Amino acid sequence: MALEHAILVSLAERSGTGYELARRFDASIGNFWKASHQQIYKVLGRMEADGLVTSEVVAQDGRPDKKVYAITDAGRAELARFTTEPSAPEPLRSSFAVKLRALEHGDRDAILADVHRMRAHHTEKLAYYETSAERFYPDPDALDPADVGPYLVLRGGIIGEQTALSWCDEILERLEGRAPR
Amino acid sequence: MALEHAILVSLAERSGTGYELARRFDASIGNFWKASHQQIYKVLGRMEADGLVTSEVVAQDGRPDKKVYAITDAGRAELARFTTEPSAPEPLRSSFAVKLRALEHGDRDAILADVHRMRAHHTEKLAYYETSAERFYPDPDALDPADVGPYLVLRGGIIGEQTALSWCDEILERLEGRAPR
DNA sequence: AGTACATATGCAACCAGTTGCACAGCAACC
DNA sequence: GGTTGCTGTGCAACTGGTTGCATATGTACT
Structure with a gap:
């Protein structure tokens, strides 16, 4: 709850x-x-x-x-x-991962298009988070104590999006046989 | 579904x-x-x-x-x-992030203990994924085409766990005022 | 005049997923 | 002899969350 x-x-x-x-x-x-x-x-x-x-x-x-x-x-x-309360390990649910696992049973081009769509989505989100970070926490070494929690959560969002982007790039590199972009 | x-x-x-x-x-x-x-x-x-x-x-x-x-x-x-089918952007749900945001309204030590617990959990999972990768895909440059999807999914798991670990370390560094471990 | 959008609250029906339990038999350990 | 654990299938009740709809009013655009 x-x-x-x-x-x-x-x-x-x-x-x-x-x-x-x-x-x-x-x-x-x-x-x-x-x-x-x-x-x-x-x-x-x-x-x-x-x-x-x-x-x-x-x-x-x-x-x-x-x-x-x-x-x-x-x-x-x-x-x-x-x-x-100790946090329960978050059950991670990714229908995209299911789709990727089905690569050999499905439509490779459609999956690639999906990766490109996800890549764009994560790029946008990362930019949004980075803008928020600059705006609300321009000096992370001098945070108001009340801001520490929210700041760390935002940092989690940023590195999460960066990782999602790297994953997209790794997939594209392997499936399209070249560096992304 | x-x-x-x-x-x-x-x-x-x-x-x-x-x-x-x-x-x-x-x-x-x-x-x-x-x-x-x-x-x-x-x-x-x-x-x-x-x-x-x-x-x-x-x-x-x-x-x-x-x-x-x-x-x-x-x-x-x-x-x-x-x-x-295009994948819907996965709605990410992290009760831990909610907890972290509540840092100033709750029990700092309990939250720190929770971070340590999560760090141990992600360390274990990462080790498990890395073992699987070495065992099933010792040579990622010469994959059977049927293994490409599952391999990329596993790669996603690995970098996801690495990122979760980095996040834990960043939180600990900031809240305990020192480098973790 | 008609459409769309923002403010503002809420019900009803449904679907996905969890928790707890029941049944059934064999193997291993203490 | 008793407990625990693995194989194996499944129901019932519940909770959390989604989808679709209803209602009310003002503003802005076409």
């Missing part, structure tokens, strides 16, 4: 509506834990029933009312408890 | 029982797509109803009967079709 904890982290940074959380998930935490707005609303409802968050309805003109959620003390305690 | 395709790949390599598939998943494909035996039996049942696989009951003495599954022509066609 890490979605619950991802929401708690996000609300600990600052309060917000379900809609806002969904967008934050698109941008930052969502790089490491995806969630749709439907699911966020559902989980927020359960979390409120469990006392981990509270909500306050705010009227707006020209726009629908919104429900601003805030973390409670119980929520903060649950978040702290969560950090003491 | 990539589990279906992972099973088809495995059965295309050779026929086997649900039980055997579950073990193969533990060892090879399972490094990139986990599945429990319960789920494999469930999916095999559906796949047989869909005509992608056939089964034959084999009696054994001293052991329970077993059902040996084999891929059909329809199964092979579906596998080929699958390879022409």
